[in-house]
Amino acid sequence: MRNNRVLDTWRNGGQTIGGWLSIDSSFGAEAMAHVGFDWLCIDLQHGAAETASVLPMLQGISNTDTVPFVRVPWNDPATIMRVLDAGAYGVIVPLVNNREEAERAVWATRYPPVGGRSSGPYRAPMYAGADYQREANDKIALVVMIETAEALENLDDILAVDGIDAAYIGPSDLAYGIGLTPTGDNNDPRHVETVETIYNACKKHNVAPGIHTASAEFTKRWLDHGFQMVMLGIDVAFMRNAATDQLTDVRNHASSEG
Numbered sequence: 001m002r003n004n005r006v007l008d009t010w011r012n013g014g015q016t017i018g019g020w021l022s023i024d025s026s027f028g029a030e031a032m033a034h035v036g037f038d039w040l041c042i043d044l045q046h047g048a049a050e051t052a053s054v055l056p057m058l059q060g061i062s063n064t065d066t067v068p069f070v071r072v073p074w075n076d077p078a079t080i081m082r083v084l085d086a087g088a089y090g091v092i093v094p095l096v097n098n099r100e101e102a103e104r105a106v107w108a109t110r111y112p113p114v115g116g117r118s119s120g121p122y123r124a125p126m127y128a129g130a131d132y133q134r135e136a137n138d139k140i141a142l143v144v145m146i147e148t149a150e151a152l153e154n155l156d157d158i159l160a161v162d163g164i165d166a167a168y169i170g171p172s173d174l175a176y177g178i179g180l181t182p183t184g185d186n187n188d189p190r191h192v193e194t195v196e197t198i199y200n201a202c203k204k205h206n207v208a209p210g211i212h213t214a215s216a217e218f219t220k221r222w223l224d225h226g227f228q229m230v231m232l233g234i235d236v237a238f239m240r241n242a243a244t245d246q247l248t249d250v251r252n253h254a255s256s257e258g
Contacts, residue, residue, distance in 0.1 A: 003139065004067060004139045005038070007089075009038070010166060010208035010229070015226075015227070015229075017037060017219070018231045019035065019037040019231065019232055020043060020231055020233065020235065021041060021057065021234075022048060023048055027060065028060075029042065029057040029058075033063075033066040036066070039066060039229075040061055041092060042068070042069070042071070045071050054088070055086045058123075062087065067089050068090070069090035075096060075105055076108075077107065077108035084117070084124065085122055087123045087128065089128075090165075091141070097158075098151075099160075102144055102157075106163035115163075142164055143164075143210065144164055144166075144168070145170050146158070146168070146170075147170035149177040152177060152198075156205070160205055166208035166210045167201075169210065169211040169212065171183070171214075175191055184212070184215075195211065199226070199227065209228055209229070211227050214233075215233075219232045
């Protein structure tokens with residue numbers, strides 16, 4: 001089976017930088033994959049893509065070395081199994097609040113006897129190799145999101161569940177969880193302290209710590225801190241920011257010339 005380069009990196013203590021796909025486009029996914037991210041995540045929770053979009057977007061990523069992840073909309077075994085069957089090499093599960101919910105996510109991502117994933121990977125073996133079902137339990141990454149007050153109360157119980165490879169912080173929902181205004185990058189001391197608490201718990205349980213960011217500044221900050229899974233940016237934001245910068249530059253030039 002094709003190695004999961006991201007999972008191998010985490011297990012060896014290394015760091016990975018990812019990107020986020022919110023636009024429903026296989027061509028957009030392919031273009032982002034050719035940038036050279038370690039991993040790309042197709043967002044089914046808050047992005048424009050639907051479950052039917054996952055297959056062509058995974059195909060767009062698969063002719064590069066970038067590892068394809070999918071954030072599912074909910075901790076739903078049926079959806080988790082479908083995106084894995086399509087060839088996702090990692091699943092990000094949002095709003096995991098307690099040990100039972102973490103165990104349900106593990107159950108959905110692992111074949112028996114470890115879990116309850118049903119047999120039927122219609123595309124995954126074409127991407128991963130003919131021995132996919134024999135090797136998948138060890139090479140598919142499960143990432144749980146820690147982002148609520150309940151999750152913080154149950155942090156050690158969640159991270160102690162066998163089969164969790166990484167814990168990913170959603171800063172905006174985490175802000176809600178501690179009574180702050182949600183924002184992608186947060187300098188509030190309470191938020192920073194809470195991120196530090198999650199990071200330390202991850203290191204204690206040998207789980208790769210991850211975090212969502214909204215700027216290169218924060219990406220570099222959390223990489224310097226030691227986070228192993230850090231998201232640099234979102235496709236639509238990259239497009240808008242580049243277009244805005246260049247349009248502003250050209251309009252300013254035209255005004256000065258006139």
